[in-house]
Amino acid sequence: MTTAMKGELVVQRLESLFGHVRFNDDFWRERKEPFWLIVDTILSQNTSNANSGAALRNVLIKYNTIEDAFLANVQDIAHEIRQSGLYEAKARSISAVANEIMENYGGDTWSFIGGSYPSARERLRSILGIGPKTADVVLLFARDFDIIPVDTHVFRVSRRIGLAPQKGGYEAVKAALEDEIPVGKRKFAHVALIKFGREICNARQPQHWKCPLTDLCEYCQETSCVAIEPR
Ligand code: SF4
Numbered sequence: 001m002t003t004a005m006k007g008e009l010v011v012q013r014l015e016s017l018f019g020h021v022r023f024n025d026d027f028w029r030e031r032k033e034p035f036w037l038i039v040d041t042i043l044s045q046n047t048s049n050a051n052s053g054a055a056l057r058n059v060l061i062k063y064n065t066i067e068d069a070f071l072a073n074v075q076d077i078a079h080e081i082r083q084s085g086l087y088e089a090k091a092r093s094i095s096a097v098a099n100e101i102m103e104n105y106g107g108d109t110w111s112f113i114g115g116s117y118p119s120a121r122e123r124l125r126s127i128l129g130i131g132p133k134t135a136d137v138v139l140l141f142a143r144d145f146d147i148i149p150v151d152t153h154v155f156r157v158s159r160r161i162g163l164a165p166q167k168g169g170y171e172a173v174k175a176a177l178e179d180e181i182p183v184g185k186r187k188f189a190h191v192a193l194i195k196f197g198r199e200i201c202n203a204r205q206p207q208h209w210k211c212p213l214t215d216l217c218e219y220c221q222e223t224s225c226v227a228i229e230p231r
Pocket of ligand 1: 225
């Protein structure tokens with residue numbers, strides 16, 4: 001079986017398992033302002049959804065517009081987002097994005113993230129604290145580029161299944177997945193692989209007995225994983 005065939009099968013089975021997955025991005029669409037998506041993605045670095053969600057709620061209560069965030073001092077932002085961890089560094093990033101958009105793009109976030117995928121990605125990455133994953137998540141959800149951002153769950157699951165190289169960093173795994181996952185299915189694959197990694201193929205105790213991918217999974221074949229629920 002080619003890896004492209006395997007990628008297609010993985011998507012089909014995750015669709016059967018989860019059906020329609022929710023993208024959970026109403027908060028910034030309601031404000032028609034992708035700045036808040038950038039903020040949310042910065043807040044979600046290296047923490048749980050619960051912690052970043054709590055920090056985002058504080059930010060959305062305190063600041064209504066990019067200008068509010070631009071005018072705020074970094075310590076005040078840090079105070080609002082302290083539940084998210086690494087809050088001083090994240091506050092500096094949020095402040096830096098707000099400054100960039102206000103000073104160089106006239107307050108227009110769509111211009112800041114506009115243009116081709118490589119140019120928009122480079123612009124985002126020029127901001128302190130925005131790495132490839134954060135830039136890609138923003139561009140997947142705000143611009144609908146057909147890409148697969150790779151977070152810790154996507155890394156682990158795609159390596160276990162054998163869709164991604166065992167060695168190689170972010171760019172290598174992303175490129176492999178984008179070769180294998182069908183066009184138009186990459187946003188679904190990103191969200192579904194994260195959900196699958198949290199709920200079934202978790203880091204410490206993958207629940208092989210709940211998994212619809214055992215016959216496709218290299219890790220399972222190599223370790224003769226037991227697809228029976230322990231008693
Ligand atoms: S068989 Fe086990 S290791 Fe493989 S994808 Fe499923 S849960 Fe993960």
